[in-house]
Amino acid sequence: MKTVLITGCSSGFGLDTARHFLEQGWKVIATMRSPKPDLLPASDNLVILPLDVTDDVSVRNAIRAAGPIDVLVNNAGIGWLNALEGTPIDVAQAVFETNTLGTMRMVRAVLPQFRECGAGLIINVTSSVTMKPLPLLSVYTASKAAVNAFTESLALELAPLGIAVKIVLPGAAPDTSFGNNALALLTANGGFPNAYSDFANSVISAMRAPDMLKTLPSDVVDAVWQAATDPSAPMRIPAGADAVALA
Known part of the structure; x- marks a missing residue:
């Protein structure tokens, strides 16, 4: 039985991915900042651990408690939607602390056991906006x-050690908790600057248009599953109709 550790399992893509791996018979280490055991079905193959990817001690404790794993899925992240001029520097720091440095912390923490085993897989969940940037999402x-x-650089240095690294790139999923949380964070920080408000509202309306291609949670689950189980899968795997079209 293989073991996967997934970050950010309290909602959205992470929660759905954890459920899928459980259904497929894997042992799942589902991590959350505030563990909620009732989110996932009771199973002997399930371990729920507290984890804050922005905290070094929390990361070390979670990796120690998890024990040996085969796959790490770095899914935890926060969204931010606003013009740069309307982005407080502390918000920008928080976005990078979670999305970028949080991923690096997790990888660094798991590498010793992967290196000792001469095997292991790291899956980093990023975004299709890295293929075609959109306005108001610069940070x-x-x-x-x-x-x-x-x-991409990490893959080159880990390949000689038998450790593989892949990227899953979800498209836009505006109606998920991730999108809703980003809008809530925007509101909490004062909304769009007046000079950008008309443009910003038109952008959001376009993103929510019925004919726009979108990403479903199941698309991301399928892409992560492919990355975890198909050795021939490419390093970059788009997830969702819009992401596939961009790729």
Whole structure:
């Protein structure tokens, strides 16, 4: 039985991915900042652990408690939608701390056991906006593009050790908790600057248009599953109709 550790399992893509791997008979280490055992079906193959990817001690404790794993899925992340001029520097720092440095922390923590085994797989979930940037997402896009570049370089240094690295690139999923949380964070920080509000509202309307290609949670689950189980899968795997079209 293989074991996967997934970050950010309290909602969205992470939660759905954890459910799928459980259904397929894997042992799942589902991590969340605030564990909620009732989110996932009770199973002898399920372990739920507290984990804050922005905290070094939390990361070390989670990896220690998880024990040996075969696959790490770096899914935890936060979204941010606003013009750069309307982005407080502390918000930009928080986005990078979670999306970029959080991924690096997790990889660094798991590498010793992967290196000792001479095997292991790391799957980093980024975003299709790194293939075709969109307005009002400059900070978020930069945080995910950094993970792409990090992953591609990391793959070269880990290949001689028998460790593989892949990227899953979800498209837009505006109606998920991730999208809703990004809008809530925007509101909490004062919304769009007046000079950008008309443009921003038109962009959001376009993103929510019924005829726009979108990504479903199942698309991301399928892409992560492919990355985890298909050795011939490419390094970059788009997830969702819009992401596939961009790729």
